Amino acid sequence: MVVKFGFxxxxxxxxxxxxxxxxxxxxKVMQKFGMKPIxxxxxxxLKAGVYEDLVHYGLVKSDAIAG
Known part of the structure; x- marks a missing residue:
């Protein structure tokens, strides 16, 4: 619903x-919505005193409509 609302x-x-x-x-949640790793x-x-890596995902409107 959030992705649909955004587009x-x-x-x-x-x-x-x-x-x-x-x-x-x-x-898995991001992939379920069709997002791809960027x-x-x-x-x-920083979490609990340790720096963590982030993985970024994205979805372009034309890809969401096509899917």
């Missing part, structure tokens, strides 16, 4: 999301 109501052309690299369950950013977020 239809807000007229966004691109939606992105990120998850910590040690959280593969989050990747890049990895090392040591981007």
């Amino acid at each position: 239809k109501e807000l007229d966004l052309n691109f939606i992105n999301a990120a998850a910590m690299s040690r959280n593969p369950a989050s990747y 890049d990895n950013t090392p040591k981007q977020i």
Whole structure:
């Protein structure tokens, strides 16, 4: 619903999301919505005193409509 709202109501052309690299369950949620991996950013977020890598996913409006 959020992705659909972003494309239809807000007229966004691109939606992105990120998850910590040690959280593969989050990747599955993003993949379920058709998002594709874009890049990895090392040591981007501090959690419990440890810097974690982030994996970024994205979806272009034309790809969402086609799928």
